[in-house]
Each structure stands twice: as structure tokens, then as C-alpha cells.
Amino acid sequence: MVVGELPTPFLTVDLDAVDRNVARMQTYCDGHGLALRAHVKTHKLPRVAHLQLGAGAVGIACQKLGEAEVMADAGIEDILISFPLVGSDKLERAVALARRVTLSVAGDSHAAAASLSAAAAEHGVSIGYLVDCDTGFGRTGVQSPAEAAELAGVISALPGLELRGLITHPVTPDSEGWLREARELIEARDLAVKVVSGGGTPGALHAHENAEVTELRVGNYVYGDRRCLLGGTHVLADCALRVVASVVSRPTADRAILDAGTKSLTSDPALGHDDGTFGLVIEYPDAVVRSLSEEHAIVDLSACETRPELGEKVTVLPNHACGAANLHDTVALHRSGNDVELAAVAARGRVR
Amino acid sequence: MVVGELPTPFLTVDLDAVDRNVARMQTYCDGHGLALRAHVKTHKLPRVAHLQLGAGAVGIACQKLGEAEVMADAGIEDILISFPLVGSDKLERAVALARRVTLSVAGDSHAAAASLSAAAAEHGVSIGYLVDCDTGFGRTGVQSPAEAAELAGVISALPGLELRGLITHPVTPDSEGWLREARELIEARDLAVKVVSGGGTPGALHAHENAEVTELRVGNYVYGDRRCLLGGTHVLADCALRVVASVVSRPTADRAILDAGTKSLTSDPALGHDDGTFGLVIEYPDAVVRSLSEEHAIVDLSACETRPELGEKVTVLPNHACGAANLHDTVALHRSGNDVELAAVAARGRVR
Known part of the structure; x- marks a missing residue:
């Protein structure tokens, strides 16, 4: 089967x-002496x-124990949960997981x-333990190198935990400087x-400019999306994840409606490059996805010389691959449009 | 089990x-001689x-054939698909569905x-057919009463279709006036x-002010959300859908991090009342959910007199119930916090 034969909308x-994205990031990490840890939140696919x-x-890195459990079931042996584990149910599951894999947590x-x-x-x-450091993002993490060193000291004295080091995002x-000071205080x-x-696709290829970082945690790089395209980390050909959709209505000369809305594409903005629109229509790059309803995309064709017809299939590059992938039970894997093979997005919806 | 015992995050x-929302909307419709057609996109739960x-x-109304198939399997006999069916795969499935239920489409x-x-x-x-009318929203639908009448004429002459009338949203x-003119031209x-x-929860209780409307198609009213709360259609006690989350980090006095982000709450804004925030923390109404990552909520506590502790469970009212419900495989049904019963969100993810 070829991609054009899929029913719509289809991830x-x-x-x-x-393959190109994987090779490129691995080559970058190898060239700079960085370990690469793949964040599976993006694809959720063993x-x-x-x-x-x-x-x-x-x-690999996971945000949720449920993702990690799926990946352990698929034979993956080194798993970092880059999210604080809080709650007795989480502790029981973490211990069970640590029996099966080399587990570390933040x-x-x-x-x-x-x-x-x-x-x-x-x-x-x-269980390995990394001290989560808020080096400026304002999410989780200790607030100063001194706090990092203090927590490292606590962890090192706790049975069942092995102090591994530091973790930050992005x-x-x-x-x-922050990380150096923390490391020196710990040492x-x-x-x-x-x-x-250190984590995050947007700054990944500058990770080597931070001499403290030894490991790069990246997820989105493997698929790419409109964020990556606008951010300059990916060219269009390397944006692997797309949603095939159909034109289900052409109510005016300037408007097309697609059968893919927030429940297929997500309402995630093109973070860092948000222009209030919701995806790139590959075949009609001058089309603008002005807004999404749950199951509709409202596309403005006024800037398009040629325009899609009712019933035509088009390909949408979503703003955010991680969000889009999480909405679909099944993904159509293909090779440049051919040899379509369906796969369950096995760790989709593992919210816990 | 009580809600407080659920692992987090949990829908x-x-x-x-x-029950209160169902009774209230039905009473409204009965009092005004309107038929109520329940849109199951919100709950996806037979x-x-x-x-x-x-x-x-x-x-019921469904946006997708996949939702309709789940509902037909659950014994529901009158189904409207309020979305254009385009594509040969959709036609085959619609015909199969029409053998099992009273089916109409827009x-x-x-x-x-x-x-x-x-x-x-x-x-x-x-198969029943309703002419989709764009009465100002700018999504699908014919653009004028004259077009509506022309399409109605076409439909009435087509074998296998039964002209039912008109449909619009919101x-x-x-x-x-638009609908009257269309009706008169058809007659x-x-x-x-x-x-x-006519569809949509925000304006539902004014539907009777449009003398043409005979049927009210509503989904979100059954659950309610922060949109509904801010829009004045629901009081807080009637907002049935919430996500229980845990405080997994308290990095500063003014900041709490919850284990529920865009993949549990959606990044949907509070449409019509968007203030750039992402939910109401019921126990701490002065807290502000400033931003979401995929699995984190970043909560600003600076306006709170009392503040949640690390490990504490809190309850978040999402901006948009329909988006949030679609992210969870399982929902915990309860009665005012007690008698928790888990149910599969059976039509979740039916994107086609």
C-alpha cells in the first residue's frame, strides 16, 4: 500500500x-563525545x-512509568524517567521496573x-538518581547549585539509590556556569x-557549547514538525510525521475544510514560532490552517494559485509531533510514501 | 473506592x-418544544x-463514523453524523451502519x-440527509439560503437519500432569518x-430565541469545563469532568508542578474566554495554571494564601472537556467523589 491509499485522517x-534524523543526531553526539538518550515521549513506539x-x-528517557513499562516489555534495558516519581503507586511500579531494567529517575x-x-x-x-536542576526554565528542579549539592549529598546517603549526576531542561x-558550580560543589x-x-530538540545541536553536558536527551528530533521546520533544526524532507487528511468541504473559493482537527493534529502551537496557525499543508504551502475545531481544519486558500478540490487528499505537517502522535492508536509507517505498514502506537495515552 | 484514592493523573x-446537566438541558428542550440530540464527541462513552x-x-450526533460504530455496537439506534462523509471507505462504512441504525448525515x-x-x-x-448551512461561523456549509434550497432539491431527487432538513453550527x-429563508425556498x-x-453548548439555552430551530445538538453541556464556567452556562458544582493530579514538585514558594500537562488536560484554550491559562485548580482557586508541558502543569501560587504541599492531590477543571476526555483510555465515574467505577472511553481516538 502507498500513503495515498490510506483512509483519512491517518497519522x-x-x-x-x-533514519536520517537518527543518524544525524547520533553523528552529532558521537562527534562531540555526548551520550544520546532518546526520549520516547515523541513516538511512543518500541x-x-x-x-x-x-x-x-x-x-531511552520516558516521562511516565506507563511509557517505561511498555518499553521494558519490548526489551529495552536502560530507562531514565525524567519526571519526579511521587505517590505510593508510582514507587511500587518503579521498584518492579527496576527489577527488569537499569532504571534511573530524576x-x-x-x-x-x-x-x-x-x-x-x-x-x-x-535505582539511579539524577538531581533535577532548574537552570532557568522555571519548571521542576532545585533552584541553585548549592541546593543541587545538598540534595546530591542526601541521595548519596540513601539506601537503594545511586547518585548519578545532574539533569536539566532545556x-x-x-x-x-550553573552546572559547573553544582558539579564542583558535589565533587x-x-x-x-x-x-x-541536558534535554530538548530546539537547542540540541548547540549542546556541545555547554562543556558540562555529557548526555543529550532528545525526543522530537526523530520526527520533526512545524516547530522544527520554523526553528531551523529540520528541513521539510526530514519532517517524518505527517497527517494525511481529506478535503471534505469547499464552501467558498478561498476556504477548504479538512477532516483533521485538534483531535488529530493537537491544538499545540508552533512553540517559539507561534503565528496562531495549525500546520503546514505540504501540497499547498501558501494555504494557511487558520483554526481547528475538534475534527475540522479551516484552511484559508486565498494566497494559493492552485487550490485543492473536494475529496482531494492532502498532507499536513502538524505544529507538534509529540502531541499529534499521542492522539492516534495506529500509525502508518512507510518509506518515502511506499511500503505502508501499520503499527500500534503502543505507549500512547500512558498518562500515568 | 473514593476519587482521592485514584493514582494520578486520572480523568x-x-x-x-x-445527571443534573442531562436533566437541565432536557427540561429546557422539553419546555421549548425542541428535540435534544446528544453529541457524543464530548464523552465518547456509551x-x-x-x-x-x-x-x-x-x-445522538457523532463527528466520525468510528464514534458512530462504537455507539451502534452499544445498541444506540438513531445516529446523525454531523460531518461531511467524503471518501469511498467512508461510504462503505456509512452504508453498513445504515443497515443497523437510523442514520442521517450532514x-x-x-x-x-x-x-x-x-x-x-x-x-x-x-440515509437521511441534512443540508449543512454556514450561517456565519465560517466552517462547512452552503453559503446562502438559495444554495441550501438548490442542494435540497438535488438531494430530494437522489435515490437512497431522504431529505431531512437543515443543520447549522453554532x-x-x-x-x-437565514434559516427561515432557506426553509421557505425549500418548501x-x-x-x-x-x-x-442547531448545535453548540455556549448558546444552547438561547436556542428557542431562533424560531426556526427544531432540534438542539449539544455535547459539552453534559460534562462542563472551564469554558462553560467562564461562559456562565455551568456553575462549578455542575462541571462533571475533572482531572485528579499530584503535586510532584514545589521548586519555589510560588510554584507547584503537577503531573498533568497537554497530554492529560489538552492545550485547548478557554475558547471565548481565553486568558492564556490552562485550568482551574479546584482546591486552590487563586492558583493560576500558567503553562503546560506535555506532562507538567506549571502552577503559579503567588496569589494563594494557603498552598499545596509536595505529594498532595489536587483536582483540575480543564479548559475543554471534549479535548481532555479524548486523551484518556479510562475514566473514573463516581458519584460526588464516592463509588468510583472505571470505564473504558470506548470511542476515544476514533479519528476516522
């Missing part, structure tokens, strides 16, 4: 583009994770570390910082 | 609030659809009607307009 991923590991990734509080330690020690497992050259306690993990 | 729906039908709804083009007619006639089924008092062709269906 598609071009494995040729994926097959793509195995491609990333096969190319040289040291392991955290920014004594309390979260202590409760995970108690669970790990009780069950005789060891990775920028600007946080080098002054006679503790080793084995890993400094 | 919850208070059936007591649902159990809630049956509640709506049990209270007096004449049938459309705004000769071509879509003609292809559905051919499929229906070939298989000996009859319903407003302003479109009464002047000796054709009957049996139904004029």
Missing part, C-alpha cells in the same frame, strides 16, 4: 526520514526506540528521594557526577 | 453532576449516551451527496423541512 511516519538504540543511543526533593529510597531498599533494588550554553563532597543530562 | 466524571437517551434525547456539496446516494442505492439502504438567534419546491438542527 503517517516516513521511516526514511526517521520499533522507533530500537532504531535509536541500534544507531548508538545509550538508553527528582528535585528530599521527600521524593527518601520515599523512593525506602521502597527500593525494602525490595533490594538499586539544554543551553547559558547554563554551563567537593567527595561524590562523583557521572552524568550531566 | 474523573461525577455522574451526579452529569453509558453516558444511554443516560441522555433515557432522559429523552431523540438520538453535507454541503452535490458531489458528497451524489456519491453517498450511489452507495446507499446500490445496497438498498436509506445555534444563535441571529441565524433565524416552495414542494419539499418538506422536517428538522432544523
Whole structure:
């Protein structure tokens, strides 16, 4: 089957583009002595994770235990959960996972570390721990190098946990000083910082400009999306994830309606490059996806010389691949439009 | 089990609030001689659809064939697909569905009607057809009463289709003249307009101010959300859908991080009342959900007198119930917090 024969809307991923993205990021990391840890939140697909590991990734990152459990079931052995594990149900599941894989987690509080330690020690497992550092993003993370060193000291003394190092998001050259100070304060306690993990596709290819970073945690690079295109990290041909949609209405000369809305494309903006529109129509690059309803895209054709007809299939590059992939039970994997193979998005919807 | 015992994040729906919403809208429709057609895009749950039908709804509306197929499997007998069916795969499925249920569809083009007619006639089924009217929203729909009448004439002559009437979204008092003119032009062709269906929760309780409307198509009213709260259609107690989340980080005195982001709450704005924030934290109404990552909510506590602790569970009212419900495989149904029962969101992710 070819992509054009799929019913619409359908999530598609071009494995040729994926291969190029995987190779490019791995080559970058290898060239700069960085470990690559593939964030599976983007694809939620064991097959793509195995491609990333096969190319040289040291392991994967997950945001949710549920994602990690799916990946462990698929034979993946090194998993970082880059999200604080809080709640007794999470601790039980983390301990069970640590029996099956090399598990590390991120955290920014004594309390979260202590409760995970108690669970790990009780069950005789060891879990790696990275101190989550807020180096300016304003999300999770300790607020200063001194706090990082203090928490590292606490973790190093807790049974069942192994201090691994530091983690931050996003990775920028600007946080080098912050991370250096934290590392030096930790080393002054006679503790080793084995890993400094920095995350995020937008700044990924500048990660080497931060001399402290040893590991690059990236997800979105593998698919690419309108954010990546506008941000200059991907050319259009390397944007692997697209949604095939149909023109279901042509109510005016200037308007087309597609059968893909927020429930197929997400309402995520083109973060960092938001212009209030919702995707690029590949075949009609002058078309503007002005707004989305749940199942409709409202497309302004006024700038288009040629215009799509009722019933025509078009291809939409969504603003955000990670959000779009999470809306579909099934993805059509293909190679440059051919050899379509359907796969379940196995870790989709693993919200816990 | 009580709601507070659920692991987080978890989608919850208070059936007591649902019952009140169902009764209120049905009473409104009964009092004004309007048929109520429940739009299942909001809940995607056969159990809630049956509640709506049990209270007096004449049938359901679906946006996608996949939703309709799930509802037909659950024994629902009167289904309107309020979305243009375009594409040969859709026609086959529509015909199969029409063998099982009383099916009607909306459309705004000769071509879509003609292809559905051919499929229906070939298989000996009859499908109701409503002329989709763009009375000002700028999405699908014919652009004038004259176009509506012309398309009605075409449909009435097509085998396998039964002209049912007109459909528009959203319903407003302003479109009464448009719809009257369309109806009169159709009746002047000796054709009957049996139904004029108007949609949308925001203006639902003003539907009777449009004397042409005979049927109210509403979805979101059954759950309510922050849009509904800000729009004044729902009081907080009647907002049935909420997401229970945990405070997983308290990096500063003014900041809390929850384990629910765009993949649990959606990035949908509070349409019509958008203030750039992403939900109401019920227990801390002065907290502001400033932004969402895929799995994080970043909450500003600076206006809060009391503040949640690390590990505390809180309840978030999302901006948009329909978007949030579609992200969860499982919903925890409860009655005012008690008697929790888990149900599969059976029609979730039916994008086609």
C-alpha cells in the first residue's frame, strides 16, 4: 500500500526520514563525545526506540512509568524517567521496573528521594538518581547549585539509590556556569557526577557549547514538525510525521475544510514560532490552517494559485509531533510514501 | 473506592453532576418544544449516551463514523453524523451502519451527496440527509439560503437519500432569518423541512430565541469545563469532568508542578474566554495554571494564601472537556467523589 491509499485522517511516519534524523543526531553526539538518550515521549513506539538504540543511543528517557513499562516489555534495558516519581503507586511500579531494567529517575526533593529510597531498599533494588536542576526554565528542579549539592549529598546517603549526576531542561550554553558550580560543589563532597543530562530538540545541536553536558536527551528530533521546520533544526524532507487528511468541504473559493482537527493534529502551537496557525499543508504551502475545531481544519486558500478540490487528499505537517502522535492508536509507517505498514502506537495515552 | 484514592493523573466524571446537566438541558428542550440530540464527541462513552437517551434525547450526533460504530455496537439506534462523509471507505462504512441504525448525515456539496446516494442505492439502504448551512461561523456549509434550497432539491431527487432538513453550527438567534429563508425556498419546491438542527453548548439555552430551530445538538453541556464556567452556562458544582493530579514538585514558594500537562488536560484554550491559562485548580482557586508541558502543569501560587504541599492531590477543571476526555483510555465515574467505577472511553481516538 502507498500513503495515498490510506483512509483519512491517518497519522503517517516516513521511516526514511526517521533514519536520517537518527543518524544525524547520533553523528552529532558521537562527534562531540555526548551520550544520546532518546526520549520516547515523541513516538511512543518500541520499533522507533530500537532504531535509536541500534544507531548508538545509550538508553531511552520516558516521562511516565506507563511509557517505561511498555518499553521494558519490548526489551529495552536502560530507562531514565525524567519526571519526579511521587505517590505510593508510582514507587511500587518503579521498584518492579527496576527489577527488569537499569532504571534511573530524576527528582528535585528530599521527600521524593527518601520515599523512593525506602521502597527500593525494602525490595533490594538499586535505582539511579539524577538531581533535577532548574537552570532557568522555571519548571521542576532545585533552584541553585548549592541546593543541587545538598540534595546530591542526601541521595548519596540513601539506601537503594545511586547518585548519578545532574539533569536539566532545556539544554543551553547559558547554563554551563550553573552546572559547573553544582558539579564542583558535589565533587567537593567527595561524590562523583557521572552524568550531566541536558534535554530538548530546539537547542540540541548547540549542546556541545555547554562543556558540562555529557548526555543529550532528545525526543522530537526523530520526527520533526512545524516547530522544527520554523526553528531551523529540520528541513521539510526530514519532517517524518505527517497527517494525511481529506478535503471534505469547499464552501467558498478561498476556504477548504479538512477532516483533521485538534483531535488529530493537537491544538499545540508552533512553540517559539507561534503565528496562531495549525500546520503546514505540504501540497499547498501558501494555504494557511487558520483554526481547528475538534475534527475540522479551516484552511484559508486565498494566497494559493492552485487550490485543492473536494475529496482531494492532502498532507499536513502538524505544529507538534509529540502531541499529534499521542492522539492516534495506529500509525502508518512507510518509506518515502511506499511500503505502508501499520503499527500500534503502543505507549500512547500512558498518562500515568 | 473514593476519587482521592485514584493514582494520578486520572480523568474523573461525577455522574451526579452529569445527571443534573442531562436533566437541565432536557427540561429546557422539553419546555421549548425542541428535540435534544446528544453529541457524543464530548464523552465518547456509551453509558453516558444511554443516560441522555433515557432522559429523552431523540438520538445522538457523532463527528466520525468510528464514534458512530462504537455507539451502534452499544445498541444506540438513531445516529446523525454531523460531518461531511467524503471518501469511498467512508461510504462503505456509512452504508453498513445504515443497515443497523437510523442514520442521517450532514453535507454541503452535490458531489458528497451524489456519491453517498450511489452507495446507499446500490445496497438498498436509506440515509437521511441534512443540508449543512454556514450561517456565519465560517466552517462547512452552503453559503446562502438559495444554495441550501438548490442542494435540497438535488438531494430530494437522489435515490437512497431522504431529505431531512437543515443543520447549522453554532445555534444563535441571529441565524433565524437565514434559516427561515432557506426553509421557505425549500418548501416552495414542494419539499418538506422536517428538522432544523442547531448545535453548540455556549448558546444552547438561547436556542428557542431562533424560531426556526427544531432540534438542539449539544455535547459539552453534559460534562462542563472551564469554558462553560467562564461562559456562565455551568456553575462549578455542575462541571462533571475533572482531572485528579499530584503535586510532584514545589521548586519555589510560588510554584507547584503537577503531573498533568497537554497530554492529560489538552492545550485547548478557554475558547471565548481565553486568558492564556490552562485550568482551574479546584482546591486552590487563586492558583493560576500558567503553562503546560506535555506532562507538567506549571502552577503559579503567588496569589494563594494557603498552598499545596509536595505529594498532595489536587483536582483540575480543564479548559475543554471534549479535548481532555479524548486523551484518556479510562475514566473514573463516581458519584460526588464516592463509588468510583472505571470505564473504558470506548470511542476515544476514533479519528476516522
